[in-house]
Amino acid sequence: MAKGGVKKAAAAAARAAANRLMADNRQARHQYEILETLETGIELVGTEVKSIRNGKANLRDGFCLIRNGELQLHNVHISPHSHASAYFNHDPLRTRKLLAHRREIDKLRGQLDKKGLALIPLNIHLKGSWIKITIGVGKGRKLHDKRAADKEKQSKKEVRSAMAKYQ
Template sequence: MSKKPAKDKANGGTIALNKRARHEYHLEERHEAGLELQGWELKAIRAGRANISESYAVIRHGELFLFGAQITPLIQASTHVLADDRRTRKLLLHRHEIDKLVGKVERDGYTLIPTAMYWKGSKVKLELALAKGKQTHDKRANEKERDWQREKQRAMRAHNKNA
């Protein structure tokens, strides 16, 4: 009898996505960063209690920090620790990557926005994107384009159905 392969969360599963980032920002480059987590945070992430939709990254004193990411603690996992669900977490990148990001953020006016949190092996990784904010007219143009693509698909489907 053959066993069905179990989907292991520890091998590439997505933990949290920031879907609003594509709507609010022009995303340029993407970088992968590690997260410095405490034990209770890892247990809460395994339970699916992470949210990065309102978070952003900041460079302070040559180090990268994640602000606003919410990891809601499990009651049974954090009995002896005073857990702060929105604490500032350190991001782990190589020095040359941080230096490159510092130049882009300080000189060119970019923002660092987390777009995804996922498992890579047994470690939690964060995908950071260099982003510039969209103006209202850019958002409207994207919405029009999306609507046009949807209408085009409907028309094609109707045409193929009749043919």
């Protein structure tokens, strides 16, 4: 029986390692109110994959556009791989194609036609051996909205600490 438990724990650890976060855009959740998210694939070259697996991606200034019926990722910096020559390395800020179904792209296009909505990359993560990116449809927050969100977050934190104190 003990062996079965060890195998299950090892399998769970392997699944957790296979689904790990590579890069996160924490500022996006502060700047935008995320209305909907979508997980898509991303078209990468070999040195980009190696750099992302080493944690060398920055989503901070990134955004997505729909051009010619394709979903494109712009302004995301993936550092050149340190062990590759300049000839084989990639351009850090190149435009990358996102892989999504046609109906998903059409749905996003319909939402983006509304005023004030944008497509923002939220995180890059591994799903098994595949690198995926989560994008969100976001509405820009005004300064007073950011303050209200911070105040709400602070009050929830105080409630949690008070509850923990009395348990």
